[in-house]
Amino acid sequence: MEKIPYKIYLEESEMPKAWYNVRADMKNKPAPLLNPGTHQPMTAEELAPVFCEELIKQELDNDNAYIEIPQEIRDFYKMYRPSPLVRAYCLEERLQTPAKIYYKFEGNNTSGSHKLNSAIAQAYYAKKQGLKGVTTETGAGQWGTALSMACSYFQLDCKVFMVKVSYEQKPFRREVMRTYGASVTPSPSMDTNIGRAILEQFPGTTGSLGCAISEAVEVATSTPGYRYVLGSVLNQVLLHQSIIGLETKAALDKYGIKPDMIIGCAGGGSNLGGLISPFMGAKLRGEADYRIIAVEPASCPSFTRGVYAYDFCDTGKVCPLAKMYTLGSGFIPAPNHAGGLRYHGMSSILSQLYADGYMEATSVVQTDVFQAAEEFARVEGILPAPESAHAIKVALDEAKKCKETGEEKTIVFGLTGTGYFDLVAYQKFNDGQMSDYIPTDEELQASFATLPKM
Amino acid sequence: MEKIPYKIYLEESEMPKAWYNVRADMKNKPAPLLNPGTHQPMTAEELAPVFCEELIKQELDNDNAYIEIPQEIRDFYKMYRPSPLVRAYCLEERLQTPAKIYYKFEGNNTSGSHKLNSAIAQAYYAKKQGLKGVTTETGAGQWGTALSMACSYFQLDCKVFMVKVSYEQKPFRREVMRTYGASVTPSPSMDTNIGRAILEQFPGTTGSLGCAISEAVEVATSTPGYRYVLGSVLNQVLLHQSIIGLETKAALDKYGIKPDMIIGCAGGGSNLGGLISPFMGAKLRGEADYRIIAVEPASCPSFTRGVYAYDFCDTGKVCPLAKMYTLGSGFIPAPNHAGGLRYHGMSSILSQLYADGYMEATSVVQTDVFQAAEEFARVEGILPAPESAHAIKVALDEAKKCKETGEEKTIVFGLTGTGYFDLVAYQKFNDGQMSDYIPTDEELQASFATLPKM
Numbered sequence: 001m002e003k004i005p006y007k008i009y010l011e012e013s014e015m016p017k018a019w020y021n022v023r024a025d026m027k028n029k030p031a032p033l034l035n036p037g038t039h040q041p042m043t044a045e046e047l048a049p050v051f052c053e054e055l056i057k058q059e060l061d062n063d064n065a066y067i068e069i070p071q072e073i074r075d076f077y078k079m080y081r082p083s084p085l086v087r088a089y090c091l092e093e094r095l096q097t098p099a100k101i102y103y104k105f106e107g108n109n110t111s112g113s114h115k116l117n118s119a120i121a122q123a124y125y126a127k128k129q130g131l132k133g134v135t136t137e138t139g140a141g142q143w144g145t146a147l148s149m150a151c152s153y154f155q156l157d158c159k160v161f162m163v164k165v166s167y168e169q170k171p172f173r174r175e176v177m178r179t180y181g182a183s184v185t186p187s188p189s190m191d192t193n194i195g196r197a198i199l200e201q202f203p204g205t206t207g208s209l210g211c212a213i214s215e216a217v218e219v220a221t222s223t224p225g226y227r228y229v230l231g232s233v234l235n236q237v238l239l240h241q242s243i244i245g246l247e248t249k250a251a252l253d254k255y256g257i258k259p260d261m262i263i264g265c266a267g268g269g270s271n272l273g274g275l276i277s278p279f280m281g282a283k284l285r286g287e288a289d290y291r292i293i294a295v296e297p298a299s300c301p302s303f304t305r306g307v308y309a310y311d312f313c314d315t316g317k318v319c320p321l322a323k324m325y326t327l328g329s330g331f332i333p334a335p336n337h338a339g340g341l342r343y344h345g346m347s348s349i350l351s352q353l354y355a356d357g358y359m360e361a362t363s364v365v366q367t368d369v370f371q372a373a374e375e376f377a378r379v380e381g382i383l384p385a386p387e388s389a390h391a392i393k394v395a396l397d398e399a400k401k402c403k404e405t406g407e408e409k410t411i412v413f414g415l416t417g418t419g420y421f422d423l424v425a426y427q428k429f430n431d432g433q434m435s436d437y438i439p440t441d442e443e444l445q446a447s448f449a450t451l452p453k454m
Numbered sequence: 455m456e457k458i459p460y461k462i463y464l465e466e467s468e469m470p471k472a473w474y475n476v477r478a479d480m481k482n483k484p485a486p487l488l489n490p491g492t493h494q495p496m497t498a499e500e501l502a503p504v505f506c507e508e509l510i511k512q513e514l515d516n517d518n519a520y521i522e523i524p525q526e527i528r529d530f531y532k533m534y535r536p537s538p539l540v541r542a543y544c545l546e547e548r549l550q551t552p553a554k555i556y557y558k559f560e561g562n563n564t565s566g567s568h569k570l571n572s573a574i575a576q577a578y579y580a581k582k583q584g585l586k587g588v589t590t591e592t593g594a595g596q597w598g599t600a601l602s603m604a605c606s607y608f609q610l611d612c613k614v615f616m617v618k619v620s621y622e623q624k625p626f627r628r629e630v631m632r633t634y635g636a637s638v639t640p641s642p643s644m645d646t647n648i649g650r651a652i653l654e655q656f657p658g659t660t661g662s663l664g665c666a667i668s669e670a671v672e673v674a675t676s677t678p679g680y681r682y683v684l685g686s687v688l689n690q691v692l693l694h695q696s697i698i699g700l701e702t703k704a705a706l707d708k709y710g711i712k713p714d715m716i717i718g719c720a721g722g723g724s725n726l727g728g729l730i731s732p733f734m735g736a737k738l739r740g741e742a743d744y745r746i747i748a749v750e751p752a753s754c755p756s757f758t759r760g761v762y763a764y765d766f767c768d769t770g771k772v773c774p775l776a777k778m779y780t781l782g783s784g785f786i787p788a789p790n791h792a793g794g795l796r797y798h799g800m801s802s803i804l805s806q807l808y809a810d811g812y813m814e815a816t817s818v819v820q821t822d823v824f825q826a827a828e829e830f831a832r833v834e835g836i837l838p839a840p841e842s843a844h845a846i847k848v849a850l851d852e853a854k855k856c857k858e859t860g861e862e863k864t865i866v867f868g869l870t871g872t873g874y875f876d877l878v879a880y881q882k883f884n885d886g887q888m889s890d891y892i893p894t895d896e897e898l899q900a901s902f903a904t905l906p907k908m
Contacts, residue, residue, distance in 0.1 A: 006532035078460035152832040172877035378606040383564040423626035
């Protein structure tokens with residue numbers, strides 16, 4: 001049999017020409033977004049002031065299994081895709097495991113993560129609609145960077161509200177966005193009604209993702225020619241991110257490899273949803289079976305300790321309600337939390353699939369995550385993003401189990417990005433200053449109390 | 455004709471199995487290293503306390519055109535190589551130029567540059583010799599990072615002396631090295647005689663590359679089981695870096711593409727020498743002709759304004775003398791210099807080829823370099839290292855000339871790395887705070903006065 005190369009690259013001609021919409025194969029569709037006032041499903045008309053038209057169609061489309069990727073987006077994808085599916089020969093050797101380990105590496109682009117896959121799609125549809133620009137929020141900055149890159153390519157204006165604490169502590173991410181021509185405003189700001197109100201109430205606040213979302217939405221809806229875009233959670237985002245899973249599956253199929261388990265980290269679900277979509281589709285259609293494992297931080301455990309309920313997507317409560325595994329929109333991860341994946345909720349698609357028993361979820365503490373990151377980096381070369389290292393941790397554990405049992409399992413995991421902008425966290429780990437925090441049941445009960453009354 | 459893809463990746467089976475040694479095809483061999491005391495050519499025996507045995511052989515080998523790449527190194531290469539040769543379709547479109555632009559992108563690994571190509575080779579030979587570890591110096595940190603990665607792979611100890619000002623201003627580079635298990639010491643340090651002497655004489659000094667070299671050499675020669683390794687300038691480094699040019703040439707040949715010009719940035723010459731080696735070989739053998747263009751900073755212009763003479767490789771004057779285009783070992787780039795490539799001298803191989811008229815050299819000011827970097831990033835996505843952007847600047851200029859003349863020239867340039875750790879410089883540029891500095895003739899005359907009397 002042909003030896004499997006270290007890195008499987010698809011040819012350009014083998015790259016997916018359509019995204020895959022897993023909703024088409026779901027018997028139980030994900031619950032619709034609800035109007036926060038009326039609690040009725042949001043219509044396309046209601047969403048139109050906030051989102052681009054074509055993206056609303058994609059958001060609401062539960063039926064079409066394949067949606068063509070426009071040529072312009074495919075051309076952009078060709079600049080940094082296909083991403084490699086890497087066979088971790090060196091890691092297997094070091095672990096002395098009979099397991100076969102593969103990872104889909106999405107970090108080989110300047111945004112440093114998979115976020116660019118959806119950013120370029122969202123920018124394209126905004127441009128096609130004749131808009132002047134888009135607004136968004138960013139926390140750590142991966143999504144903001146990806147969107148800046150996409151907007152500069154299509155020569156769209158890009159206004160990013162960056163959580164103030166990140167704006168100040170991550171000046172390099174901010175500079176990357178500026179280099180791509182985006183305007184970056186620390187949030188809360190004096191530019192919006194919501195920002196001014198929050199600053200008046202909490203003068204020293206360093207901001208939150210929820211507040212930044214609210215500011216970005218306000219600017220989008222009050223500025224002619226602008227719309228708001230979001231990098232995770234939404235159905236449209238998982239659709240675009242299906243490119244990850246489609247390429248992974250094509251690469252595996254090319255060499256006749258059948259995975260036993262597929263592992264991905266889960267924050268809002270954009271990477272995990274994208275990676276697993278075509279595999280999940282096969283599972284839903286009864287054509288194949290795999291273990292599908294979501295890995296989340298023990299400090300922000302939406303799947304493993306959250307409730308499945310309608311919740312606010314943002315702390316400002318201006319966005320539609322989504323049904324999801326959630327900790328409550330009032331949930332705030334502990335201050336020592338370093339590893340990303342800090343969203344209180346989870347993609348509605350993944351939530352439904354999890355509720356229906358099609359996937360597993362597990363949680364890991366951050367010192368174990370950084371230990372796994374270091375172990376991986378020293379053998380496979382790549383310095384992983386802390387987010388990605390959640391998946392690494394569980395993949396290593398599974399590979400070590402195989403060593404004990406002698407089973408030759410095939411493990412596939414998503415390596416979503418690189419950790420070049422996360423070195424404050426690595427430093428803490430290297431200095432032995434990192435600690436773990438797991439919220440108590442009482443703390444979770446308190447944050448569940450912030451759920452809307454339905 | 456088959457459409458040329460956006461990214462040409464060689465198959466693993468097409469990857470070079472031997473490095474190419476351009477010295478074998480040079481009629482005028484590069485001048486030998488001289489003993490700084492006797493001014494006689496350094497022998498293998500004299501070099502043995504400093505360098506690994508196999509690397510000394512490579513350093514002194516002017517005859518063998520091909521040197522086999524050991525399997526262990528080829529296996530490591532497969533984790534991040536082949537690097538893509540990218541057809542810059544989007545850039546061509548934006549420039550509306552008839553030129554065909556290609557770049558060989560070496561930034562897709564955690565060291566962020568081509569430096570890893572030689573680091574892994576040097577670590578391998580150190581391991582093979584049964585050494586415990588290696589020492590080196592690093593300025594900006596690319597080489598130190600690459601060596602840390604290579605040493606962690608072979609489980610060798612790695613002691614890096616990092617110029618103090620960089621150690622303090624680039625804590626993230628330092629953390630990457632620590633994550634790979636290297637010890638990183640700010641230089642000058644109290645760990646060496648040379649460091650202590652310098653600190654006594656200049657208590658507030660923030661260090662220099664020359665001082666860090668001296669400390670690293672002292673530790674290597676005084677610690678059993680250690681040797682010193684260097685990331686540029688040396689013949690052995692250009693040999694290892696020939697992998698860049700070999701892959702580039704194989705990719706071009708695969709599609710029948712004949713370049714008109716090959717452009718690379720030049721500091722100590724490791725990237726440029728590696729990129730051009732096989733092309734230069736064809737040129738030396740009279741089989742082909744290309745323009746070969748070295749691009750250097752106007753603030754540190756060794757080729758364009760230096761003298762071709764024997765000089766010290768380090769300011770501490772403990773290393774052998776090398777004949778090269780040099781500004782004098784006392785040359786210090788202006789404090790506002792941001793773009794790397796700050797070495798006072800140049801590879802002896804490239805110096806000889808330049809003296810013999812086989813290549814051109816040009817210099818560019820840094821604001822133009824960052825302007826070109828931004829122009830490139832916004833269209834091609836990749837945020838380039840400032841070093842790499844020197845080559846981009848000249849490639850853009852040549853492509854724009856083609857637009858004027860209508861010539862369909864094929865331009866190949868080396869994109870050596872990414873700028874993720876150079877955002878202080880980008881910020882300065884984004885804020886309009888970056889200025890240019892070109893040394894005066896009087897300043898150069900003063901630094902030429904630091905040349906050794908021969």
